[in-house]
Amino acid sequence: MYAYDWSSIPGALPYLYQGMVRTLQITGVAIALGVVLGTLIAVARLSKNSILSNLAALYVNGFRSVPLVMVLLWFYLLVPQLISSLIGHPGFDIRLLSAFVAFALFEASYYAEIIRAGIQSVSGGQVSASLALGMTGGQTMRLIVLPQAFRRMIPLLLTQAIILFQDTSLVYVIGLAEFFGVAYNTGNRDGTLVELLLFAGAVYFVICFGASMLVRVLQKKFAS
Amino acid sequence: MIAIKNISKWYGEFHVLKQCSTEVSKGEVVVVCGPSGSGKSTLIKCVNGLEAFQEGEILVDGISLSARKTNLPKLRARVGMVFQHFELFPHLTVVQNLTIAQCKVLGRGSREATEKALKLLELVDLAAHAQKFPAHLSGGQQQRVAIARALAMDPIAMLFDEPTSALDPEMIKEVLDVMVKLAEEGMTMMVVTHEMGFAREVADRVIFMDQGQIVEDRTKVDFFNSPGTDRAQQFLSKILSHRAQG
Numbered sequence: 001m002y003a004y005d006w007s008s009i010p011g012a013l014p015y016l017y018q019g020m021v022r023t024l025q026i027t028g029v030a031i032a033l034g035v036v037l038g039t040l041i042a043v044a045r046l047s048k049n050s051i052l053s054n055l056a057a058l059y060v061n062g063f064r065s066v067p068l069v070m071v072l073l074w075f076y077l078l079v080p081q082l083i084s085s086l087i088g089h090p091g092f093d094i095r096l097l098s099a100f101v102a103f104a105l106f107e108a109s110y111y112a113e114i115i116r117a118g119i120q121s122v123s124g125g126q127v128s129a130s131l132a133l134g135m136t137g138g139q140t141m142r143l144i145v146l147p148q149a150f151r152r153m154i155p156l157l158l159t160q161a162i163i164l165f166q167d168t169s170l171v172y173v174i175g176l177a178e179f180f181g182v183a184y185n186t187g188n189r190d191g192t193l194v195e196l197l198l199f200a201g202a203v204y205f206v207i208c209f210g211a212s213m214l215v216r217v218l219q220k221k222f223a224s
Numbered sequence: 225m226i227a228i229k230n231i232s233k234w235y236g237e238f239h240v241l242k243q244c245s246t247e248v249s250k251g252e253v254v255v256v257c258g259p260s261g262s263g264k265s266t267l268i269k270c271v272n273g274l275e276a277f278q279e280g281e282i283l284v285d286g287i288s289l290s291a292r293k294t295n296l297p298k299l300r301a302r303v304g305m306v307f308q309h310f311e312l313f314p315h316l317t318v319v320q321n322l323t324i325a326q327c328k329v330l331g332r333g334s335r336e337a338t339e340k341a342l343k344l345l346e347l348v349d350l351a352a353h354a355q356k357f358p359a360h361l362s363g364g365q366q367q368r369v370a371i372a373r374a375l376a377m378d379p380i381a382m383l384f385d386e387p388t389s390a391l392d393p394e395m396i397k398e399v400l401d402v403m404v405k406l407a408e409e410g411m412t413m414m415v416v417t418h419e420m421g422f423a424r425e426v427a428d429r430v431i432f433m434d435q436g437q438i439v440e441d442r443t444k445v446d447f448f449n450s451p452g453t454d455r456a457q458q459f460l461s462k463i464l465s466h467r468a469q470g
Contacts, residue, residue, distance in 0.1 A: 128274050129311035129370075133325035133377060134301025143324060147315045 008190040009199055012182075019182030020203075026099055026168045026178060031161050033104035038111025043141060045116055056112070063109035068102075069170050075102035076174040099171045107164055114156050118149035155219040162211050166204060179203070225250045225381055225412050226271060231280035233266060240266050241277065242436040248381070253413045255423040255444075258433035259459060264416045265308075267433070268383050271414065272303045285380055301329045304374030308386040310366040312358035318345070318369050319354040322376045330377065337376075344372040348402050364395025368402055381412040388419055418463055424448060432456045 045056035063071070079098035122145045130140040150157075169180035177185070180200060187196030226248040233241040240263050248254045256264045269275040271282060273289050273296050282289045287299055312321050322341035326332045332340070345351045348368040350361075358366055367387055374382060384403065388396045400422050407413055407426040417423070423430055423444060430447040432440040432455075440447060440456050451457045 123311075125307060125309055125311045126313065128269075129305075129307060129313070130325075131297070132272055132274060132300055132303075132305035132307075133373070134297045134299075134329040135325060136297050139328055143328065144313055148313075151315060 002194070004195055005192050006195055006199075008186065008192045009195065012186040012190075012196065015177075015182050015186060016179065016200075016203075019177055019179035022096075022177060023165070023168050023179040026096075026103055026171065027161065027165045029100045030103035030107045030164055030168075033100070034107030034111045034164075035115075035157065037104065037108035039115050039146070041108060041112035042115040042119060045112065046119060060109045060112050063106050064113075068106055068167055069173055071106050072099065072102045072170055072174055075099075075105075095171075095174050095176045099174065099176055103164070103168070107160070110160055111157070114153055114160060115149065118153040118156075119145055121152055122148045152222070155215050155222065158211065158215045158218070162208050162215075165211075166208060169204075225252075225285060226414065227281075227283040228267070228271070229281045229283070231267070231270060231277050231282065233263075233270065233275065233277040233279075240436050241270070243280070244433075244436075244438045245280075246431060246438060246441050248412060248414050250412055251410045252428045253407045253411075253415065253426050254429045254431060255427040256414065256416045256431045256433060257418060257420070257423070257459070258439075261435075262433040263436040264431075264433045265385050268385050268414060268416050271383055272300045272305055274305075297329070301325070301377055302380050304371075304377060304379035304382040306367070306370050306374055306382065306384045306387045308390050310358070310363070310370045310390070312366055312369055312373070314358050317355055317357055318350070318361070321358065321369060322373050325373075326376050340376055341372070344375050345369070347375075347405075348372045349398075362395060363391045364398045367391065367395075367399045371399075371402055371406075375406075381414070382406065384413065384415040384417065386416050386418075388417065420448075420460070420464060432459065434459075 041056045041059055044052045045060065047053050047056075075098045076095065079101055080094040083094065083097070119141075126144055126148070127140055130144040131137075135143070168178055171178055172181040172184060175181070183196045183200035184193070187193035190196075228244060228246050231241050231244045232239070244263075244267055246254070256268065258264050266275055270277050270289075271284065277290075284299060284303060287294055289296070289299065312318075313324070316324060319338060319341050322344060323334065323337040326337035326340065327334055342351060342354060345354055348371060350365060350368055350372070353361060353365065353369075358369065361369065371382075371387075387403070388399050391399065396419070400419060403413070403415070403422065404426050415422070415427075427444045430440070430442060430444055431438055432447070432451070432453075434455050439453055440451065442452065446452075447456070448460075451460055
C-alpha cells in the first residue's frame with residue numbers, strides 16, 4: 001500500500017498561498033476585462049450594422065472553436081514579441097501579461113454569448129418605453145436594457161467565473177507559478193507529487209463547491 | 225398638432241395601414257377604436273416613430289417624422305406615450321422611473337426632476353409609493369405611474385395605446401379617472417381604447433378603424449348616434465351589448 005507523506009505540505013503553504021493569489025489575479029482580471037469586452041461584443045453582435053455583427057460573430061465563433069491551451073501558447077509567443085518591438089524589453093514578467101490578455105480575450109467570447117442572451121431576454125416593450133421618453137438607442141442600452149440583463153445574468157456569469165477559476169490552472173504550460181503550478185513543482189521537488197495534487201484538488205473543490213452553493217442561493221433569490 | 229397624411233405600412237406582404245389620414249388639433253381628445261388587428265395600435269405607434277411607415281407623412285407640431293434631418297429622440301421627448309403593459313422600468317424605483325428621462329434627456333438637475341416627479345405622483349394619487357419598486361404596485365397603480373412618467377417630460381401631446389386592456393376591471397376606473405382629469409385640463413390626447421364610456425365622456429372625435437383603414441372619423445355625437453357604416457354599427461353594438469351584460 002502507498003504510504004502517504006503529507007509532511008511537505010506545511011512547508012509549502014506560503015508558496016501555495018502566493019500561487020493562489022496569482023490564480024485569483026488572473027481570474028479577476030479575466031472576469032473584469034472579459035465582461036467589459038464581452039458586453040461590447042454582445043452589443044455589436046445584436047447591432048443592425050451587418051459588418052459589425054458579422055465581425056462580432058466571427059470573434060465569438062473563432063475563440064470558442066479553439067482550445068484554451070492553444071490560445072495561451074499563442075499569446076505567450078505573440079505578446080512578448082509585440083511588446084518588446086514596441087517599447088523594448090519590459091521590466092516585468094511578460095508571462096503574466098500574456099496570460100491576462102489570453103484569458104480576457106478568450107473569456108470575452110463566452111461572456112459575450114451569455115450577455116447577448118441576457119440582452120435578448122429584456123422585452124421589446126422596455127426598449128419602446130425608453131425610446132418613447134426621448135432616450136437615444138445608446139442611453140436605452142446603457143440605462144434600461146443592460147442593468148436588467150445583468151441582474152438576470154448574475155448566476156450564469158458567476159458559473160462562468162467558476163469555470164474560469166479552474167481553467168487558470170492551464171497557465172502551467174507557460175511556466176507561470178499559479179496555484180496548480182506551485183503544487184505541481186513543489187510535489188515534484190519533494191517527491192510528494194501525489195499528496196500535493198490531492199491537496200490542491202481539495203482546495204479547488206472547496207472553493208468551487210462553495211461558490212456553486214452561493215450561485216444556487218443567488219438563483220433562488222433572483223427567481224423569487 | 226398631429227397631422228397624419230396618407231400613411232401606408234406593410235409587414236412584408238401584409239398591408240397593415242392603408243392610406244390613413246387624420247388630424248389631432250391642440251387640446252383635442254381623439255379616441256381610436258376598432259376590432260383587434262385593425263391597425264389602431266400600429267397607427268398610434270407611428271405617431272412617435274416607434275413603428276416605421278413606408279408611405280405618407282406624419283407631422284408633429286409641424287415637424288415631419290420621416291424627414292432625414294428630424295431628431296427623432298428629441299421629438300419623442302415632447303410626445304408622451306402610455307403602453308398597454310405599462311412598461312415601467314423594473315430595476316428603478318417609482319420616483320426614478322419619473323426622473324431618469326428628465327435628467328438624461330432634458331438635462332434637468334436631479335433635485336428639480338425629483339420635485340417634478342413628486343408633484344406628478346401627487347396628481348395620480350401615488351405620492352406614498354415614490355420609493356417602491358414597480359413590482360410592488362398593482363396594475364392600476366403601475367399604469368398611473370406610467371402616465372405620470374410621460375407627463376414628467378412636459379409633453380405637448382399624449383398617446384395612449386390601450387391603457388386599460390391589461391387591467392383587472394376594478395382598476396380600470398382609477399386609470400380612466402386620471403385620463404379624464406388630463407383631458408379636462410386641456411391635454412391633447414390620442415387614445416386607442418375600447419372604453420366607450422371614456423369616449424362618450426371626454427372625446428371630441430372618434431376614429432373607427434377596420435382592416436388597416438380609417439373607416440370613420442367623426443365627432444363623438446355623430447359617431448355614437450348614427451355610425452355611418454355597418455361595420456362601425458356592428459362593432460359598437462357588439463362591445464356595448466357585451467358591456468351591458470357584463
